[in-house]
Amino acid sequence: MTHGEVGTTALWVMLLLGAYHGINPAMGWLFAVALGMQQEKASAVARSLVPIAIGHALAIGGVVLAAAFLGTALPPGAIRYPVAAVLIGLGTYCLMRHRHPRWVRMRVGFRDLTAWSFLMASSHGAGLMVLPVLLGSGAVEAADHMAGHNHTSAPASPLVGLLATGVHTIAFTGIVTLVM
Amino acid sequence: MALMRPDPTFYPSPGMAMQAPAEQLAYVTLLNAGGNGKKDAMGVVDVAPGSPEYGRLVGHVEFPHGDNELHHFGWNACSACLCPQAPHAHMERRYLIVPGIGSSRIHILDAKASPRQPKIVKVIEPEEFIRKTGYTSPHTIHCGPDGVYGSALGSAGGDGPGGIFLMTADTFELKGQWERDRGPQHLAYDFWWHLGHDTMVTSEWGTPNMVKDGVNAELLLGGKYGHKLHVWDLDTRRHLQELDLGAEQQMVLELRPAHDPKKAYGFVGVVVSLKDLSSSIWMWSREDGGQRKNGKWAVRKVAEIPAEPADPAQLPPLLQGFKAVPPLVTDINLSLDDRFLYVSCWGTGEFIQYDVSDPAHPKKTGSVHLGGIVRRAAHPTKPRQALNGGPQMVEISRDGKRAYFTNSLYTPWDEQFYPDGVKSWMVKIDAHATGGMKIDERFFVEFDGLRAHQVRLEGGDASSDSYCYSEAQ
Numbered sequence: 333m334t335h336g337e338v339g340t341t342a343l344w345v346m347l348l349l350g351a352y353h354g355i356n357p358a359m360g361w362l363f364a365v366a367l368g369m370q371q372e373k374a375s376a377v378a379r380s381l382v383p384i385a386i387g388h389a390l391a392i393g394g395v396v397l398a399a400a401f402l403g404t405a406l407p408p409g410a411i412r413y414p415v416a417a418v419l420i421g422l423g424t425y426c427l428m429r430h431r432h433p434r435w436v437r438m439r440v441g442f443r444d445l446t447a448w449s450f451l452m453a454s455s456h457g458a459g460l461m462v463l464p465v466l467l468g469s470g471a472v473e474a475a476d477h478m479a480g481h482n483h484t485s486a487p488a489s490p491l492v493g494l495l496a497t498g499v500h501t502i503a504f505t506g507i508v509t510l511v512m
Numbered sequence: 513m514a515l516m517r518p519d520p521t522f523y524p525s526p527g528m529a530m531q532a533p534a535e536q537l538a539y540v541t542l543l544n545a546g547g548n549g550k551k552d553a554m555g556v557v558d559v560a561p562g563s564p565e566y567g568r569l570v571g572h573v574e575f576p577h578g579d580n581e582l583h584h585f586g587w588n589a590c591s592a593c594l595c596p597q598a599p600h601a602h603m604e605r606r607y608l609i610v611p612g613i614g615s616s617r618i619h620i621l622d623a624k625a626s627p628r629q630p631k632i633v634k635v636i637e638p639e640e641f642i643r644k645t646g647y648t649s650p651h652t653i654h655c656g657p658d659g660v661y662g663s664a665l666g667s668a669g670g671d672g673p674g675g676i677f678l679m680t681a682d683t684f685e686l687k688g689q690w691e692r693d694r695g696p697q698h699l700a701y702d703f704w705w706h707l708g709h710d711t712m713v714t715s716e717w718g719t720p721n722m723v724k725d726g727v728n729a730e731l732l733l734g735g736k737y738g739h740k741l742h743v744w745d746l747d748t749r750r751h752l753q754e755l756d757l758g759a760e761q762q763m764v765l766e767l768r769p770a771h772d773p774k775k776a777y778g779f780v781g782v783v784v785s786l787k788d789l790s791s792s793i794w795m796w797s798r799e800d801g802g803q804r805k806n807g808k809w810a811v812r813k814v815a816e817i818p819a820e821p822a823d824p825a826q827l828p829p830l831l832q833g834f835k836a837v838p839p840l841v842t843d844i845n846l847s848l849d850d851r852f853l854y855v856s857c858w859g860t861g862e863f864i865q866y867d868v869s870d871p872a873h874p875k876k877t878g879s880v881h882l883g884g885i886v887r888r889a890a891h892p893t894k895p896r897q898a899l900n901g902g903p904q905m906v907e908i909s910r911d912g913k914r915a916y917f918t919n920s921l922y923t924p925w926d927e928q929f930y931p932d933g934v935k936s937w938m939v940k941i942d943a944h945a946t947g948g949m950k951i952d953e954r955f956f957v958e959f960d961g962l963r964a965h966q967v968r969l970e971g972g973d974a975s976s977d978s979y980c981y982s983e984a985q
Contacts (some may be wrong), residue, residue: 366597
């Protein structure tokens with residue numbers, strides 16, 4: 333496995349995480365359903381899907397790409413441990429006190445909803461949550477070993493980051509659609 | 513600590529909230545009526561019909577001070593936490609936030625561990641309230657989708673402008689003034705919103721300096737008390753529109769927007785018309801039923817309650833020259849299905865139920881009398897005991913089957929209309945599903961020396977929660 337690649341297991345995990353984010357009502361399906369009820373139009377539900385997916389992809393992609401670019405310059409450990417610390421810290425903080433981005437508006441257009449989805453995903457640490465997968469989680473390493481590779485996996489390249497984001501978003505959108 | 517499951521008292525839609533179990537307890541603010549040496553308190557009344565203590569005061573939480581003039585308190589969190597744009601499903605309906613317009617103090621009570629004897633967990637002193645908000649006389653509290661909102665009657669000096677302030681729902685930190693652009697708004701009183709239309713509506717009474725020494729006849733006859741509604745963008749916090757009911761419509765108080773977030777109308781009560789001392793109910797609504805995003809709002813009178821002729825000898829000095837009792841509509845409340853509007857006439861002692869299925873044409877479907885400036889109608893439990901005060905702060909159960917009300921208005925004004933001193937009581941009304949109502953003979957709470965004001969029901973009521981979802985079709 334060359335530097336910057338990511339195992340199929342990691343892609344499966346990305347898919348699962350996408351589904352997991354999709355099923356979370358705070359990530360969009362609930363808003364889409366409410367908009368449909370408010371406007372009494374099923375089409376309003378479907379229309380909301382696109383900006384919600386784009387906003388989510390931007391939140392994931394932004395973090396993944398940032399890590400990927402950092403990974404080209406820094407050793408994996410220098411990213412992994414801070415990411416782990418931030419993720420655990422955020423999780424603990426959210427358990428104790430869960431703050432939200434202030435968002436009051438219910439009548440949202442395409443741009444509003446994209447921004448909303450980006451904000452909600454970012455503030456819940458959606459991007460951070462997928463980083464361990466790409467930064468060489470146990471799953472990735474195991475897959476590597478099984479495939480006969482013998483090295484510590486490095487952060488994904490930007491291109492792989494995009495692929496991972498795409499896979500995540502497809503699963504996210506699929507589950508959101510199912511729930512709606 | 514966050515809840516792992518949504519608070520069972522949060523409901524997505526008003527229709528689902530109507531299916532909630534009946535309330536077991538009612539919270540009621542108890543005011544020391546000035547100079548009697550007593551302290552203010554939060555009373556807890558048992559409202560479970562099967563309980564041996566039904567209709568009795570079972571809890572009494574004494575506040576550190578008196579003379580707070582406790583008014584319209586509310587919960588820290590409610591069904592608005594389920595709103596899809598900012599779901600806070602882990603929040604808890606746990607704390608009562610109790611503002612005092614007399615002291616500018618805010619008390620926070622935790623009702624979780626012992627609902628019958630809540631604990632005061634925080635007191636925001638007036639200095640802090642004024643420093644952080646620039647306002648005085650906090651009046652009404654509502655839980656919103658993103659935190660606690662409150663209205664305040666005046667600026668730091670006791671004049672205007674009054675307005676809205678924000679507070680966090682879990683740590684009760686004041687976040688300052690809400691308005692970004694208040695436009696022409698100066699007077700303040702009540703506020704509420706149409707969450708589905710990103711719209712806030714505010715009403716007008718008077719500044720603290722205009723009300724604290726009683727009704728000022730000069731201001732009143734000059735049409736100087738509030739007579740307008742203000743419409744705001746709830747999100748950008750900008751003033752959008754002023755709706756003037758006319759200067760003769762003095763004191764535009766309680767706002768009851770339709771609970772269904774799809775509907776773009778609501779009701780407001782006017783205390784007194786300078787023309788004929790009548791009270792009235794007005795309906796505000798958005799053109800096209802609110803379908804257009806930037807549609808304008810309008811307001812019109814939908815019901816009028818006339819003054820009743822009276823012998824001047826039976827009237828307090830303030831009213832003797834008019835030879836009539838004004839109805840003085842001081843509170844209204846709307847059932848969760850937006851079907852019945854309850855109206856308190858504090859002057860005549862009448863409590864009216866209107867069917868507002870057609871909101872522009874309310875139909876009177878029920879009426880009971882208790883107290884009243886002239887009538888002094890008795891409660892069926894004690895038919896020989898003349899009551900003073902009149903129906904005032906009213907609260908409706910979530911299922912719409914019961915209404916509770918108390919009889920005091922505002923200490924400095926109580927003395928002008930009931931100079932013999934308001935003796936406070938709380939009663940309960942049973943409402944029929946198709947209209948009509950009856951006084952519950954088993955429920956008559958009298959408060960010794962303290963005056964009951966706002967009532968809140970355990971788990972939420974018809975003016976505590978806002979909803980973001982209409983009923984599924």
